[in-house]
Amino acid sequence: MSTVPAYAAPSARAPLAPFTVDRRDPGPLDVAIDIVFCGVCHSDVHQARDEWGGSIFPMVPGHEIVGRVSRVGARVAEVKVGDLVGVGCLVDSCRECGQCRRDREQFCQRGPALTYNGTELDRKTPTYGGYSTQVVVTEKFVLRVPAGLDPAAAAPLLCAGITTYSPLRQWGCKAGDHVGVVGLGGLGHMAVKLASSMGAEVTMLSTSPAKEADARRLGAHGFASTRDDGIFKRLAGRFDLLVDTVSVPHDYNKYLGLLRPEGAMVLVGAPPEPSPFSSFALIMGNKRLAGSLIGGIAETQEMLDYCGAHRITADIEVIPIQKINEAYERMLKSDVRYRFVIDTASLKGA
Ligand SMILES: [Zn+2]
Numbered sequence: 001m002s003t004v005p006a007y008a009a010p011s012a013r014a015p016l017a018p019f020t021v022d023r024r025d026p027g028p029l030d031v032a033i034d035i036v037f038c039g040v041c042h043s044d045v046h047q048a049r050d051e052w053g054g055s056i057f058p059m060v061p062g063h064e065i066v067g068r069v070s071r072v073g074a075r076v077a078e079v080k081v082g083d084l085v086g087v088g089c090l091v092d093s094c095r096e097c098g099q100c101r102r103d104r105e106q107f108c109q110r111g112p113a114l115t116y117n118g119t120e121l122d123r124k125t126p127t128y129g130g131y132s133t134q135v136v137v138t139e140k141f142v143l144r145v146p147a148g149l150d151p152a153a154a155a156p157l158l159c160a161g162i163t164t165y166s167p168l169r170q171w172g173c174k175a176g177d178h179v180g181v182v183g184l185g186g187l188g189h190m191a192v193k194l195a196s197s198m199g200a201e202v203t204m205l206s207t208s209p210a211k212e213a214d215a216r217r218l219g220a221h222g223f224a225s226t227r228d229d230g231i232f233k234r235l236a237g238r239f240d241l242l243v244d245t246v247s248v249p250h251d252y253n254k255y256l257g258l259l260r261p262e263g264a265m266v267l268v269g270a271p272p273e274p275s276p277f278s279s280f281a282l283i284m285g286n287k288r289l290a291g292s293l294i295g296g297i298a299e300t301q302e303m304l305d306y307c308g309a310h311r312i313t314a315d316i317e318v319i320p321i322q323k324i325n326e327a328y329e330r331m332l333k334s335d336v337r338y339r340f341v342i343d344t345a346s347l348k349g350a
Pocket residue numbers: 041042043044063159160
């Protein structure tokens with residue numbers, strides 16, 4: 001066992017503060033990783049503040065982990081000491097149930113082991129995330145980070161990247177498709193980059209006209225300010241696919257009107273309150289309203305390889321861990337373009 005520095009939320013109402021975690025010695029199938037960077041996801045804030053309920057404290061958040069392999073167990077086959085690797089939202093699952101067998105570990109019927117704010121499969125040992133200098137993970141849940149990607153800017157791919165890549169793949173995004181991305185934040189900026197790299201004609205739908213130049217720089221071909229109600233008429237029936245990343249309540253019915261018949265709107269943002277919608281918004285045009293949760297391990301690796309081949313990473317601001325509480329406040333004000341990433345070197349001696 002090694003005791004390593006970390007930052008933790010001691011309770012839902014306290015700021016994050018220095019903490020130490022005990023990492024197990026790697027077993028035969030385990031990989032020990034020296035964490036180099038960890039992205040800061042919106043769900044870190046929600047869970048550290050217990051906004052979804054059931055949070056486990058003290059909590060070390062972080063599920064956008066990139067690091068170097070420092071030790072491997074005797075039966076580890078693919079990963080070697082020194083490899084640049086990633087860990088996303090999951091660190092284990094039963095591997096036997098129907099969902100695990102079809103590579104949907106995120107839906108493991110016995111419940112996957114989440115990277116933090118969860119437990120190992122013994123259902124007792126708490127898991128601690130990437131706001132820390134080291135993590136030990138079973139090999140099957142360790143992902144390869146392609147050479148040529150900046151390790152800091154690759155970290156957000158592990159959650160924001162797969163969250164937006166998966167729905168584009170599930171709904172067959174291809175060259176010439178009209179794709180609308182709703183909301184330009186950590187998720188939205190990845191959705192724009194990925195959809196445009198797949199050859200889609202991408203329109204950013206945002207409440208902030210000030211973000212138009214940024215949206216176009218990221219690869220959007222069009223921009224529509226959703227504060228202007230006229231766009232819901234002008235763009236009615238235009239889109240094959242809408243990827244909705246917004247996590248504050250908004251009227252889904254209006255957005256469904258933007259879809260062509262048989263088009264789909266996929267939710268990856270999660271407003272806390274239920275949102276009413278009219279059946280007619282779906283019936284008139286055989287439209288589909290769907291959701292999507294991260295991706296399985298194989299699909300996450302596919303996404304990383306895709307990003308390696310297309311040189312896609314996140315736009316980031318690197319911070320020392322000591323700025324994490326400030327970063328949470330700035331993130332809540334959308335004052336980040338577009339992801340904070342912690343340089344874990346700042347934890348040494350913290
Ligand atoms: Zn996340």
